[in-house]
Amino acid sequence: MPRSPQPSVPDRRRFLKTVGLAGLSSALAPTVFALAQSVTPPSGAVPTKPDSTAAPAPASPPEISEDARSLAEIVRRRYGKHLTPEQLEAVTRTLDGGVQGGKRLRESKLTNGDEPDFTFHA
Amino acid sequence: MIDDTVHFLPVRELAARIRAKKLSPVEFTTGCLDRLEKLGPKYNAVVTVMRESALAEARKAEKEIAGGKYKGLLHGIPYGVKDLVATKNAPTTWGATPYKDQQFDYDATVVERLRTAGAVLCAKLAMVELAGGMGYNHADASFTGPGLTPWNTKFWSGGSSSGPGAAVAAGLVPFAIGSETSGSILTPSAYSGVTGLRPTYGLVSRHGAMALSWTLDKLGPMARGADDCAIVLAAIAGPDAHDESASARGFSYERRAEAGGKPLRIAIPKGVVEKVQPEVRANFEKSIETLKGVIEVTRDVEWPDLPWGPAVSAIVGAEGASAFIDLIEAGRVKELKCPRDRHGGYANTLIPAVDYIQAMRLRRPMRKAMAKLFTSFDAIASPTRGTVAYPIDKNFEDVYPGISSGPPIIPAGNLCGLPALALPNGLGENGLPTSTAFMGPAFSERDLVRLGTAYQSRTDWHLKRPPVA
Numbered sequence: 088m089p090r091s092p093q094p095s096v097p098d099r100r101r102f103l104k105t106v107g108l109a110g111l112s113s114a115l116a117p118t119v120f121a122l123a124q125s126v127t128p129p130s131g132a133v134p135t136k137p138d139s140t141a142a143p144a145p146a147s148p149p150e151i152s153e154d155a156r157s158l159a160e161i162v163r164r165r166y167g168k169h170l171t172p173e174q175l176e177a178v179t180r181t182l183d184g185g186v187q188g189g190k191r192l193r194e195s196k197l198t199n200g201d202e203p204d205f206t207f208h209a
Numbered sequence: 210m211i212d213d214t215v216h217f218l219p220v221r222e223l224a225a226r227i228r229a230k231k232l233s234p235v236e237f238t239t240g241c242l243d244r245l246e247k248l249g250p251k252y253n254a255v256v257t258v259m260r261e262s263a264l265a266e267a268r269k270a271e272k273e274i275a276g277g278k279y280k281g282l283l284h285g286i287p288y289g290v291k292d293l294v295a296t297k298n299a300p301t302t303w304g305a306t307p308y309k310d311q312q313f314d315y316d317a318t319v320v321e322r323l324r325t326a327g328a329v330l331c332a333k334l335a336m337v338e339l340a341g342g343m344g345y346n347h348a349d350a351s352f353t354g355p356g357l358t359p360w361n362t363k364f365w366s367g368g369s370s371s372g373p374g375a376a377v378a379a380g381l382v383p384f385a386i387g388s389e390t391s392g393s394i395l396t397p398s399a400y401s402g403v404t405g406l407r408p409t410y411g412l413v414s415r416h417g418a419m420a421l422s423w424t425l426d427k428l429g430p431m432a433r434g435a436d437d438c439a440i441v442l443a444a445i446a447g448p449d450a451h452d453e454s455a456s457a458r459g460f461s462y463e464r465r466a467e468a469g470g471k472p473l474r475i476a477i478p479k480g481v482v483e484k485v486q487p488e489v490r491a492n493f494e495k496s497i498e499t500l501k502g503v504i505e506v507t508r509d510v511e512w513p514d515l516p517w518g519p520a521v522s523a524i525v526g527a528e529g530a531s532a533f534i535d536l537i538e539a540g541r542v543k544e545l546k547c548p549r550d551r552h553g554g555y556a557n558t559l560i561p562a563v564d565y566i567q568a569m570r571l572r573r574p575m576r577k578a579m580a581k582l583f584t585s586f587d588a589i590a591s592p593t594r595g596t597v598a599y600p601i602d603k604n605f606e607d608v609y610p611g612i613s614s615g616p617p618i619i620p621a622g623n624l625c626g627l628p629a630l631a632l633p634n635g636l637g638e639n640g641l642p643t644s645t646a647f648m649g650p651a652f653s654e655r656d657l658v659r660l661g662t663a664y665q666s667r668t669d670w671h672l673k674r675p676p677v678a
Binding site: 169 | 344424515516518523526537538540542549551552555556557558559560561563564566567568569570572573574576
């Protein structure tokens with residue numbers, strides 16, 4: 088398969104859409120996010136040589152949200168002794184994916200009567 | 210000495226030979242054990258070979274059959290289980306170093322049921338550590354090494370049921386039990402070129418199986434063909450006092466002649482083939498063409514626009530973090546093989562309860578949306594995966610750029626507890642298998658098997674042998 092010359096990083100909207108589309112089933116949640124973040128556009132969409140008129144603007148990595156940074160601080164306090172700085176940075180990126188995913192979940196219209204899909208038995 | 214070809218026969222053919230006393234369960238079991246020991250390491254497919262107990266079970270089966278007590282199609286048939294299924298005769302490692310010496314003093318319900326059916330348990334099969342619950346992004350994510358597909362050992366056998374996929378593909382066992390939380394039966398079935406059936410949530414008891422996500426986990430068969438999967442499913446399905454989620458419905462199965470019956474209405478969702486690998490697309494189209502007369506196809510069906518990905522991520526993340534909270538908090542995830550697994554769990558400990566509940570609330574409208582789709586269609590067809598297997602030397606995110614499978618069918622099916630059947634349908638890049646999947650409404654396994662047997666009666670991809678040494 089043709090490969091794009093360099094991986095591009097999707098913006099947030101594309102990222103969230105991709106999370107939904109990735110279908111990376113076997114590798115579970117965090118990998119879904121991880122893969123979604125690195126999915127490139129279809130190979131035809133990325134020019135193989137510079138073309139000033141057609142080439143998309145260089146994509147910049149999405150900034151990590153303040154919420155994710157704050158959550159990462161909790162992880163550092165609780166589990167910092169188990170994590171290297173690089174691992175903590177990776178955790179922060181995963182947290183950011185979760186923050187964005189949570190926003191998407193809360194955007195979905197639910198009514199007060201929509202119960203969780205499990206039943207408690209007394 | 211049993212001819213190699215016997216190891217690639219479907220269960221029904223093996224059963225006919227065993228019943229006619231043309232194939233000895235003891236000899237056949239011995240052949241499987243030898244292959245598991247000799248070839249298993251070549252594919253990193255096996256954790257424990259259970260020679261002693263398997264031979265005892267095979268001798269018992271042979272004696273019963275000789276005495277006229279034939280139990281059915283699985284009597285005397287060897288098999289393996291993914292190593293997250295508890296057995297009292299061998300360690301149950303969950304694929305992970307921290308559990309490599311773990312012992313249970315009971316057998317999981319599926320093992321008990323298969324024993325009752327007369328099947329012979331030969332091996333605990335390799336798997337991705339903790340069934341992938343810590344977020345692996347590389348094939349080398351098990352203490353037994355990366356599962357290798359027998360079609361080309363530079364590539365992965367899929368996960369997280371890596372061992373069942375490779376073991377069935379290489380003819381080490383005629384069938385195996387895998388598990389799926391979100392894709393872990395379908396993916397290794399596709400990458401290993403075998404047939405896999407993900408049952409409806411609750412159809413098969415999970416008592417004795419490692420929990421990753423209580424509301425998503427399912428056990429199911431991986432085998433040579435759809436008929437085999439149905440035979441195994443009939444033996445393992447049904448209620449279980451040890452598992453409250455187990456449905457009372459059960460599953461009975463008799464192979465039907467293909468003729469007769471209305472064509473099944475098949476939806477092909479918009480976007481499932483546009484951005485997959487060319488060979489995947491071509492083989493999928495050929496599969497659909499092959500089923501002409503059995504199916505009526507509607508293309509470009511709109512997929513319900515719901516947050517499938519974020520929902521499955523929140524649920525698996527939160528339930529998985531809870532299931533392994535002791536391991537995470539003790540820092541023992543650092544003993545896991547895949548670097549990502551060593552830190553993946555920490556973020557999941559902070560998934561807000563509200564996000565989890567929101568995802569669980571969304572599962573009702575999600576089920577409604579899928580039910581609505583199934584008022585017009587009997588099943589949904591798509592390539593099982595958009596690519597062939599990943600190479601074992603790269604992170605998943607670094608291969609196959611630009612490929613997309615389109616709508617999130619696997620997450621949706623798992624969130625809604627729906628059954629699906631993966632069928633090998635050809636070869637793609639690097640001589641690796643491709644696969645077609647059919648997904649139906651809850652408890653529609655019979656229709657899916659009908660589709661599978663119809664396809665496999667017209668093709669022989671399920672009988673193709675990889676270049677096993």
